[in-house]
Amino acid sequence: MTDATVRIATADDASTIAAIQVRTWRAAYAEALGRATVDALDEEALAAEWATAVTHPGSTVLVALEGATVVGFCAAGPAPRDDVAAADDSLPADADTVALVSTVLVEPRWGRRGHGGRLFGTAATALRADGHTRGITWTAQSDSASLSFFRSVGWNPDGTVRTLDTGERTVRELRLTGGLDVRFTDADD
Known part of the structure; x- marks a missing residue:
């Protein structure tokens, strides 16, 4: 395998x-x-949203590279109130220090090479440096690969669920939570 690295994303x-x-x-x-x-996804519109996201204060957007090729990305930052709140809308005592890892995504043809682990580990380090004490993420209950990945780093469902309506399907998502003190080796992903 060529060199595998992670760096902060830019608008480019x-x-x-x-x-x-x-x-x-x-x-x-x-x-x-x-x-x-998924067929209706507009790549140009998404690119405009990502250009904004990479420069948004407080957010961390990272890209994974294999050699010079970008093969995946991760986005994280302070968790919005609605994502941290319990079903009864109450907030946990640590709400101000909870981070949201909104996505860790590696293109399937580049999977199983440690890119997801490097992205997540780098994001966790940056989030800790920004004063975050734990993180959350939302994962489709049917997404066994993502659930397995997050469980491998000690993140588990906390009992909170939400349902998203795509207009075609309803997707049940589980909120997972865990610590940000994680370390990875190339075998993780």
């Missing part, structure tokens, strides 16, 4: 991030979200 990476998102969602999430939903 936005179109590549969007392309990876579209290819990966179409390959991995068509059944869960619905074929029409």
Whole structure:
């Protein structure tokens, strides 16, 4: 394998991030979200959103590279109130120090090479440096690969669920939570 690295994303990476998102969602999430939903993804519109996200204060957007090729990305930052709140809308005592890892995505053809672990580990380090004490993420209950990945780093469902309506399907998501003191080796992913 060529050199594998992680770096902070720039606005120049936005179109590549969007392309990876579209290819990966179409390959991995068509059944869960619905074929029409993933086919309707607008790569240009997503690129504009990612260009904004990489420069948004407080957010951390990282890209994984194999050699010079961007193969995946991760986005994280302070967790919004609605994501941290319990079903009864109450907030935990540590709400102000909870981070949201909104996505860790590696294009399937580059999977199983440690890119996801490097992305997550780098994001966790940055989040700790920003004062976050733990993290959360939302994962489709049917997404066994993502659930397995997060469980491997000690993140587990906390009992909170939400249902998203894609217009074609309803997707039940589990909120997972865990610590940010994680270490990875190339075998993790």
